[in-house]
Amino acid sequence: MEENKTIIEALIFASDNPLSADRVAEIIPDVKKDEINRLIRELMREYEERRGGLYIQEVAGGFQFRSRENLGSWINRMKGGKSLMLSPAAMETLAVVAYRQPVVKAEIDRVRGVDVSGSLRGLLEKKFVRIMGRKDVPGKPIIYGTTKKFLEVFNLKDLSELPTLRELKDLKNET
Amino acid sequence: MEENKTIIEALIFASDNPLSADRVAEIIPDVKKDEINRLIRELMREYEERRGGLYIQEVAGGFQFRSRENLGSWINRMKGGKSLMLSPAAMETLAVVAYRQPVVKAEIDRVRGVDVSGSLRGLLEKKFVRIMGRKDVPGKPIIYGTTKKFLEVFNLKDLSELPTLRELKDLKNET
């Protein structure tokens, strides 16, 4: 493939936003605008003719690689399986449960300083946190703890493998 | 193009991390593992022969679209300068973790002859290094190892692809 075309292809591919021909011209100033436009059209046509899983789309004043629309359900299937991500809020709630368990919700609320109902529910759904029982005190509050899945996902043999705050602080001592 | 191949191509493209053949098999269960592997190899070869701006790299236990190495300078130009690299101290710490894992901090300190707290923490934050558990010796020190991200960034299929350490006896000749 012609070198300028490979450069343009790589630029479109790696760009975080749709890449305009003007921007390409700024990056490779030796190549004329017309020529850049021609090469982009050529690339688009190639991907079109190839009929593979991706193509170049003109969008928002620029060009961008995309996966074919009719394959969206497969991609959703891939992304859906990846529930192994947590929002920072969920991570904090999980941290309090992990280190302070067995723990009641009021205590998690207190430590985090917010109502954790939402993130706690999410963690229960993801099966990182479970209901361990109830306390025999007024109101019979629910007690929460972590699950086996939690250990699995975080790659821990048991809870004693969780790093302690002391160990975290030791790492902070910059040399 | 054959439909399964377009699906696989789109999946590899859309995945945020290197996509393993096993994961593809989970997503499209009707296609046999052997067939998936064959199609991936075919795609890799096509991009190889095309000699365009991108190709599929086998890395970190999976497959990933990447821009060609010789085009890196153009992309850096677009992105505004070379991004991060690790400091020499961090690189040394990373090398010890990579080759000696699972390894405790005291051992890294010993090999490097300095307290590695700072660089170790940085590597944990950058997700090149992870906590693997605790060593079953008095004091139960934390053991460290490298992450998938380490493999991905350093372009390694797996740890066995790490360049072999030079034998100690060969080292003396050059000092």
Added chain:
Amino acid sequence: MGYEIKLDIFEGPLDLLLYLIRKNEIDIYNIPIALITEQYLAHLDMMRSLNLDLAGEYLVLASTLLHIKSKMLLPVEEDEHDEDEPDPRDELVRQLLEYQQFKEAALKLETRPLLNRDVFKRGFIAETGADYDDQEMAVELNVFDLVEAFHKIISTVEKGDSLEIDVEKMSLTEKMNDIMERLTEKGDLTFAELLGVSGSKMMLLYTFLAILELMRQRMIRVYQGCSFGVIRVCLAVEA
């Protein structure tokens, strides 16, 4: 010449020592310890005079060098100098070679085609139909983030709260979780069943402590049918 420029780029005392050995073109297996010690100390002085932060490790190695030097100066009787007598430099040489091995490995790693420096993956894409959620905000799961999250929270919480955690406490917690799980499953268990085949004395102790703690927290109840009867343990509140 060029010392000053080099001073702050040593990655530690071993690195400085390797530099001196290379600069003097010395055989690493036969280091002239007096010469190297002198140059090493001179470098430390220079670093001090430039107010560079001298990590303690530099001084430790200085004293090691001085110690080896003094040992080398001890008169050795001819017939005493046999093969069994280890060279006082051996340990240092081994350490230097090992360090050099990793220093080289680090340099080699850096010459690989690195992601985001030499090769790039695709930029962000917004696909049609794909539910991206707050994925950009989301963090990958690892233990380090978990302990950091906890640290962040408790450093804002009032002091005096006994939030310190240690390995023992978490081992106990592990046991408590285990007991609660078994009780939820089985309804009730005898004391003996709970202590059961706990294995080591240590595990037995943890199990016992866990039972006490769960009682204190009113999560389980322990009762005895009659004196000398079987001690039974059950959940404080029916599941």
